[in-house]
Amino acid sequence: MKVESVLDLIGNTPMVGIHSISPNKNVKIYLKLEGQNPVGSSKDRVALSMILDAENKGILKPGNTIVEPSSGNTGVGLALVSILKGYKLVVVCAENVTQERKDLLRSFGAKIEFSPGNLGSNGAIARAKELAEQNPDWVMLYQYGNESNPVTHVNATAPEILRDCPEIDVFVAGLGTSGTLMGCSRYFKEHNPDVKIVAVEPPAGESVSGLRSLEDGFVPEIFQADLIDRKFMIKNDESIEVTRCLLSECGLFVGVSTGAIVAGAIKQAQSMEQGTIVAISPDSGWKYLSAGIWANRIEEVIEESKSTNFW
Amino acid sequence: MPITVRIPSVMRANTATKATVECEGNTVGEVIADLVRQHKDIGDVLFDGDNNLHKYVNMYLESDDIRYIGGLEAPIGTAKELTILPAVAGGFV
Numbered sequence: 001m002k003v004e005s006v007l008d009l010i011g012n013t014p015m016v017g018i019h020s021i022s023p024n025k026n027v028k029i030y031l032k033l034e035g036q037n038p039v040g041s042s043k044d045r046v047a048l049s050m051i052l053d054a055e056n057k058g059i060l061k062p063g064n065t066i067v068e069p070s071s072g073n074t075g076v077g078l079a080l081v082s083i084l085k086g087y088k089l090v091v092v093c094a095e096n097v098t099q100e101r102k103d104l105l106r107s108f109g110a111k112i113e114f115s116p117g118n119l120g121s122n123g124a125i126a127r128a129k130e131l132a133e134q135n136p137d138w139v140m141l142y143q144y145g146n147e148s149n150p151v152t153h154v155n156a157t158a159p160e161i162l163r164d165c166p167e168i169d170v171f172v173a174g175l176g177t178s179g180t181l182m183g184c185s186r187y188f189k190e191h192n193p194d195v196k197i198v199a200v201e202p203p204a205g206e207s208v209s210g211l212r213s214l215e216d217g218f219v220p221e222i223f224q225a226d227l228i229d230r231k232f233m234i235k236n237d238e239s240i241e242v243t244r245c246l247l248s249e250c251g252l253f254v255g256v257s258t259g260a261i262v263a264g265a266i267k268q269a270q271s272m273e274q275g276t277i278v279a280i281s282p283d284s285g286w287k288y289l290s291a292g293i294w295a296n297r298i299e300e301v302i303e304e305s306k307s308t309n310f311w
Numbered sequence: 312m313p314i315t316v317r318i319p320s321v322m323r324a325n326t327a328t329k330a331t332v333e334c335e336g337n338t339v340g341e342v343i344a345d346l347v348r349q350h351k352d353i354g355d356v357l358f359d360g361d362n363n364l365h366k367y368v369n370m371y372l373e374s375d376d377i378r379y380i381g382g383l384e385a386p387i388g389t390a391k392e393l394t395i396l397p398a399v400a401g402g403f404v
Contacts, residue, residue: 121400144400199376204399211321211397214356217367218400231376233369233394267374 007084009038010048011156015164015278018250021242021266026274029265030165031246032157035254035284039080039108040073042157042282043143046179047077049152050141051085062086065138067131069093069115069124072101073283074143079108090138092128094120100287118210122218143177145221153183161278162188168195169275172265174257175201175231178223180280185227199231200264202239202257232267234260236305237298242266243285244294253285256293256305314387316346317394318353325353334393339372340383342393357395367398 003009013036022029034042054060065088068078075091082089089110093101096117105112113131115123125144132140143149157180161168171188173180181199188195211217236256243259246252258281265279285293293301313333318326326332332349336342347354359365370377371394377385387393 125400203394203396206319206396211399214321214365214367214397217398219366219398220400225378228379230379232374233371233376233396234374264374 005084006038007048007081010044011037012160013037015161016250016252018246018252018262021245021249021262022269022277023266024269024272024274027269027272027277028275029262029269029277029279031252031254031258031262031279031281032161033252033254033281033284035281037077039076039104040283040286041077042180042280043070043073043077044080045077045152045156046143046149046177047074047081049148050143050146051078051081051087053146053148053151054139054141060087060139060141064088065090065135067092067113067128067135067138067140068143069121069128070143071097071121071124072105072287075110076101076104076108078141079105079110083109090131092124092131094124098287099290104287116210120204120210122216123210125218143179147222149177149179150183150186150222153180154187157280158184158187158191162191165276165278167276168192168278170196170198170265170268170272170277172198172200172261172268172277172279174261174280174282175199175223176257178220180282182222182224182227189227196229197227198264198268199228200234200261201231202260203233203235230268232264234263237302238263240293240298240301240305244298247285247294252281254281255283255285255288257282312387314342314390315392316342317392319396321397322353322356322395325356326350337387338383339370339377339381339385339387339393342387343370343383369396369398370394371396 013034015030015032018031019028037044067090069092071093091110092113094117095114115127185197239256239260242263243256261279265277316332316334334342334345336345372390
């Protein structure tokens with residue numbers, strides 16, 4: 001494989017079987033490794049798609065500053081594209097994200113603006129919106145409400161899955177911005193409507209201690225409930241256990257969100273007679289080493305997870 | 312069989328600060344009705360003016376979001392835990 005730009009390396013990620021951890025021998029599980037994108041996550045696709053779309057619409061011009069709420073992956077994806085296109089970048093993230101994410105963003109030349117850790121991603125979104133209002137020449141691409149987020153998955157992620165695994169029965173992905181789920185669901189509903197769409201989410205509402213009332217709640221603007229068939233909430237301890245299991249059983253070094261998504265795939269497999277599940281691994285494990293996910297005692301990691309924003 | 316209903320911190324002012332409440336019922340709706348019988352005020356935060364589940368409230372029977380398994384009609388079956396959580400931005404950003 002030979003390409004002319006690192007941006008040409010975004011997408012076309014591989015898929016690997018993890019059937020040995022399926023609880024049902026008649027159900028195969030494949031994991032699509034989005035950590036193989038150039039700066040390490042599925043958000044590389046989203047970052048490039050949002051920037052190209054904003055350029056095409058004339059919203060974003062050379063020399064502009066981009067501001068975006070992100071706990072890391074979208075931020076570093078935007079940083080990569082910004083380096084090549086000459087944009088300045090401000091990433092707003094909760095102060096309790098892992099050190100690697102902060103280091104990575106700074107290495108790519110992004111400026112970090114911190115929001116209070118106890119407000120979680122809600123706080124980062126609110127602060128980014130404030131900054132965009134205060135600085136009229138800054139452009140907020142806003143992944144939670146930007147149509148080019150799901151569109152990149154309609155155009156690329158889902159077609160790659162159907163090309164590589166036409167026998168797919170169930171698609172499982174994490175629910176953050178909901179871009180992967182919404183985009184892939186739209187594509188499957190058109191090209192193979194029998195594919196069931198399963199969403200997995202962390203118990204985020206429990207860890208956001210700064211939430212004052214329900215009215216501070218949040219549902220991404222791009223989320224459409226009717227594009228999902230089932231939704232699991234996976235607790236942190238289960239996510240961490242499966243993340244470790246993926247390394248010890250399958251040799252896969254993946255992030256904690258992958259552990260949650262595979263835990264959801266396992267629950268789904270238990271309720272099926274037979275078939276094939278494709279699950280998304282949003283990123284690899286490198287950005288979580290400092291949290292001791294693999295090296296520390298599991299009880300310590302679970303305790304730590306209560307005050308760290310892994311997602 | 313009683314089922315444990317987990318209350319998120321943002322709603323505990325409505326349950327006399329209790330983090331869990333033991334309730335009875337054969338469906339999610341019956342369990343929630345029992346919860347409201349024990350702690351009347353929580354009904355006001357769980358449901359909107361049209362008596363639908365508030366858009367920022369998620370409920371999980373064990374790990375399944377009830378909106379996708381029949382909503383308030385979902386049977387409890389052998390489940391031991393119903394978890395209520397506020398919808399916030401989270402996930403894999």
